[in-house]
Amino acid sequence: xxxxxxxxxxxxxxxxxxxxxxxxxxxxxxxxxxxxxxxxxxxxxxxxxxxxxxxxxxxxxxxxxxxxxxxxxxxxxxxxxxxxxxxxxxxxxxxxxxxxxxxxxxxxxxxxxxxxxxxxxxxxxxxxxxxxxxxxxxxxxxxxxxxxxxxxxxxxxxxxxxxxxxxxxxxxxxxxxxxxxxxxxxxxxxxxxxxxxxxxxxxxxxxxxxxxxxxxxxxxxxxxxxxxxxxxxxxxxxxxxxxxxxxxxxxxxxxxxxxxxxxxxxxxxxxxxxxxxxxxxxxxxxxxxxxxxxxxxxxxxxxxxxxxxxxxxxxxxxxxxxxxxxxxxxxxxxxxxxxxxxxxxxxxxxxxxxxxxxxxxxxxxxxxxxxxxxxxxxxxxxxxx
Numbered sequence: 001x002x003x004x005x006x007x008x009x010x011x012x013x014x015x016x017x018x019x020x021x022x023x024x025x026x027x028x029x030x031x032x033x034x035x036x037x038x039x040x041x042x043x044x045x046x047x048x049x050x051x052x053x054x055x056x057x058x059x060x061x062x063x064x065x066x067x068x069x070x071x072x073x074x075x076x077x078x079x080x081x082x083x084x085x086x087x088x089x090x091x092x093x094x095x096x097x098x099x100x101x102x103x104x105x106x107x108x109x110x111x112x113x114x115x116x117x118x119x120x121x122x123x124x125x126x127x128x129x130x131x132x133x134x135x136x137x138x139x140x141x142x143x144x145x146x147x148x149x150x151x152x153x154x155x156x157x158x159x160x161x162x163x164x165x166x167x168x169x170x171x172x173x174x175x176x177x178x179x180x181x182x183x184x185x186x187x188x189x190x191x192x193x194x195x196x197x198x199x200x201x202x203x204x205x206x207x208x209x210x211x212x213x214x215x216x217x218x219x220x221x222x223x224x225x226x227x228x229x230x231x232x233x234x235x236x237x238x239x240x241x242x243x244x245x246x247x248x249x250x251x252x253x254x255x256x257x258x259x260x261x262x263x264x265x266x267x268x269x270x271x272x273x274x275x276x277x278x279x280x281x282x283x284x285x286x287x288x289x290x291x292x293x294x295x296x297x298x299x300x301x302x303x304x305x306x307x308x309x310x311x312x313x314x315x316x317x318x319x320x321x322x323x324x325x326x327x328x329x330x331x332x333x334x335x336x337x338x339x340x341x342x343x344x345x346x347x348x349x350x351x352x353x354x355x356x357x358x359x360x361x362x363x364x365x366x367x368x369x370x371x372x373x374x375x376x377x378x379x380x381x382x383x384x385x
């Protein structure tokens with residue numbers, strides 16, 4: 001194969017596609033704007049599903065590496081209210097399989113370690129992509145931005161989370177460790193929430209979830225580098241009536257606190273075919289994490305595109321067209337995008353967690369039955385009366 005594939009972005013979809021191409025000796029280069037693998041924290045943990053995320057890794061020859069770091073025992077899910085009263089609890093059995101957790105940083109490491117370092121160009125901020133008459137694509141690295149495939153932009157979901165962590169939780173705060181337990185613990189009330197998620201490095205990710213305006217976190221009076229000032233502010237403003245142990249979770253987070261407004265692509269995103277270009281992963285269907293499907297969809301996109309490239313190595317334009325028919329034109333991500341937003345609205349409602357817990361109880365019956373991506377029939381079942 002004489003053609004060379006450029007992948008813009010070293011997220012789950014880009015790295016998965018790269019790992020698949022590498023495993024099958026298809027030439028590629030990744031261009032990533034971060035300066036290195038350690039430029040920033042990579043977030044919390046993901047549950048990878050057998051029919052999508054896991055399948056993509058296994059086809060890239062990474063089964064053993066995944067099994068080494070997958071946390072099957074961390075599939076506990078507990079949902080409660082501001083008084084720490086449990087409303088719904090799924091406890092993973094000792095022999096749990098299905099949808100194991102894996103730290104985002106570890107997933108990224110597995111994928112990057114599978115690649116030839118020469119195929120990743122760090123500190124390359126792509127700002128322009130221009131198709132050429134001969135079917136090739138010119139990639140620019142400057143400060144100009146020009147939409148190429150679509151000019152639709154993600155929309156704000158109404159939720160901002162503060163990305164925090166407590167390192168060495170069980171050693172430093174054993175009582176809080178016992179309180180949080182295994183897996184994921186999510187407490188909701190009065191339009192706010194605290195999402196707590198165990199990671200494999202002994203830390204717990206903590207996400208205060210706030211129903212605020214899109215630009216709220218950029219208030220000039222906020223200093224997110226001042227941990228005590230900002231945790232005191234969050235507790236006084238959003239969590240003053242919450243159970244003391246939940247307040248302590250926020251009070252004891254590490255110094256680094258990063259506000260992140262949550263976005264989603266509009267439903268029904270379609271675009272005209274552009275020779276030499278296509279979109280996968282978050283560039284195509286960014287959504288909130290409430291349906292637990294975003295990374296799995298991204299990795300499945302990569303797998304589907306790879307299958308078409310593998311089937312049509314000398315006609316990449318045909319491969320891209322076939323991928324777009326299957327993934328983009330079908331609106332595959334719309335189901336989970338809509339469900340993510342529905343669950344987000346329920347979670348952040350004034351009467352939470354009631355409606356959210358009812359939706360999650362039905363969702364988990366589907367999720368843990370086979371671990372497959374939700375389809376429209378599943379979606380209808382979840383929200384039928």
